[in-house]
Amino acid sequence: MCKLSTFDKFSAIVVLLGSLTWGIIGIFNINILSVLCGGSPTILRMIYILILICAIDLISLIFRCNIITFNTDK
Structure with missing residues:
Protein backbone atom coordinates (compact mmCIF):
# COMPACT_ATOMS: atom_id res chain seq x y z
CA MET A 1 0.00 0.00 0.00
CA CYS A 2 1.36 3.37 -0.97
CA LYS A 3 1.09 6.39 1.32
CA LEU A 4 -0.54 9.35 -0.41
CA SER A 5 0.70 12.84 0.32
CA THR A 6 -1.63 15.78 0.75
CA PHE A 7 -0.68 16.96 -2.74
CA ASP A 8 -1.55 13.54 -4.20
CA LYS A 9 -5.02 13.77 -2.67
CA PHE A 10 -5.39 17.36 -3.88
CA SER A 11 -4.26 16.26 -7.36
CA ALA A 12 -6.89 13.53 -7.48
CA ILE A 13 -9.64 16.01 -6.65
CA VAL A 14 -8.41 18.62 -9.14
CA VAL A 15 -8.08 16.10 -11.99
CA LEU A 16 -11.53 14.71 -11.21
CA LEU A 17 -13.06 18.20 -11.32
CA GLY A 18 -11.12 18.95 -14.50
CA SER A 19 -12.45 15.83 -16.20
CA LEU A 20 -16.01 16.71 -15.15
CA THR A 21 -15.48 20.18 -16.60
CA TRP A 22 -14.37 18.73 -19.93
CA GLY A 23 -17.32 16.36 -19.90
CA ILE A 24 -19.70 19.29 -19.43
CA ILE A 25 -17.96 21.15 -22.26
CA GLY A 26 -18.38 18.11 -24.50
CA ILE A 27 -22.03 17.48 -23.68
CA PHE A 28 -23.47 20.95 -23.15
CA ASN A 29 -20.85 23.17 -24.84
CA ILE A 30 -20.61 25.28 -21.66
CA ASN A 31 -17.24 26.05 -20.09
CA ILE A 32 -18.04 26.36 -16.39
CA LEU A 33 -14.50 27.50 -15.56
CA SER A 34 -14.80 30.37 -18.01
CA VAL A 35 -18.10 31.38 -16.44
CA LEU A 36 -16.64 31.19 -12.90
CA ASN A 71 5.66 -9.25 -15.78
CA THR A 72 9.03 -10.18 -17.23
CA ASP A 73 8.71 -13.92 -16.56
CA LYS A 74 8.37 -15.93 -19.74
Whole structure:
Protein backbone atom coordinates (compact mmCIF):
# COMPACT_ATOMS: atom_id res chain seq x y z
CA MET A 1 0.00 0.00 0.00
CA CYS A 2 1.36 3.37 -0.97
CA LYS A 3 1.09 6.39 1.32
CA LEU A 4 -0.54 9.35 -0.41
CA SER A 5 0.70 12.84 0.32
CA THR A 6 -1.63 15.78 0.75
CA PHE A 7 -0.68 16.96 -2.74
CA ASP A 8 -1.55 13.54 -4.20
CA LYS A 9 -5.02 13.77 -2.67
CA PHE A 10 -5.39 17.36 -3.88
CA SER A 11 -4.26 16.26 -7.36
CA ALA A 12 -6.89 13.53 -7.48
CA ILE A 13 -9.64 16.01 -6.65
CA VAL A 14 -8.41 18.62 -9.14
CA VAL A 15 -8.08 16.10 -11.99
CA LEU A 16 -11.53 14.71 -11.21
CA LEU A 17 -13.06 18.20 -11.32
CA GLY A 18 -11.12 18.95 -14.50
CA SER A 19 -12.45 15.83 -16.20
CA LEU A 20 -16.01 16.71 -15.15
CA THR A 21 -15.48 20.18 -16.60
CA TRP A 22 -14.37 18.73 -19.93
CA GLY A 23 -17.32 16.36 -19.90
CA ILE A 24 -19.70 19.29 -19.43
CA ILE A 25 -17.96 21.15 -22.26
CA GLY A 26 -18.38 18.11 -24.50
CA ILE A 27 -22.03 17.48 -23.68
CA PHE A 28 -23.47 20.95 -23.15
CA ASN A 29 -20.85 23.17 -24.84
CA ILE A 30 -20.61 25.28 -21.66
CA ASN A 31 -17.24 26.05 -20.09
CA ILE A 32 -18.04 26.36 -16.39
CA LEU A 33 -14.50 27.50 -15.56
CA SER A 34 -14.80 30.37 -18.01
CA VAL A 35 -18.10 31.38 -16.44
CA LEU A 36 -16.64 31.19 -12.90
CA CYS A 37 -13.53 33.17 -13.90
CA GLY A 38 -15.55 35.88 -15.58
CA GLY A 39 -14.02 35.04 -18.94
CA SER A 40 -10.48 36.04 -17.89
CA PRO A 41 -8.11 34.11 -20.16
CA THR A 42 -5.18 34.53 -17.75
CA ILE A 43 -7.00 32.98 -14.78
CA LEU A 44 -8.43 30.26 -17.01
CA ARG A 45 -4.94 29.42 -18.31
CA MET A 46 -3.58 29.24 -14.75
CA ILE A 47 -6.36 26.81 -13.78
CA TYR A 48 -5.61 24.60 -16.79
CA ILE A 49 -1.89 24.64 -15.90
CA LEU A 50 -2.79 23.58 -12.34
CA ILE A 51 -4.83 20.69 -13.74
CA LEU A 52 -1.86 19.68 -15.91
CA ILE A 53 0.53 19.71 -12.93
CA CYS A 54 -1.90 17.61 -10.91
CA ALA A 55 -2.31 15.13 -13.77
CA ILE A 56 1.49 14.78 -14.03
CA ASP A 57 1.61 14.14 -10.28
CA LEU A 58 -0.98 11.36 -10.62
CA ILE A 59 0.96 9.81 -13.49
CA SER A 60 4.10 9.83 -11.33
CA LEU A 61 2.05 8.29 -8.49
CA ILE A 62 1.42 5.24 -10.66
CA PHE A 63 5.16 4.61 -10.85
CA ARG A 64 5.99 5.69 -7.28
CA CYS A 65 3.49 3.22 -5.84
CA ASN A 66 4.19 0.43 -8.34
CA ILE A 67 0.54 0.32 -9.34
CA ILE A 68 1.49 -1.00 -12.77
CA THR A 69 3.84 -3.95 -12.70
CA PHE A 70 5.43 -5.47 -15.73
CA ASN A 71 5.66 -9.25 -15.78
CA THR A 72 9.03 -10.18 -17.23
CA ASP A 73 8.71 -13.92 -16.56
CA LYS A 74 8.37 -15.93 -19.74
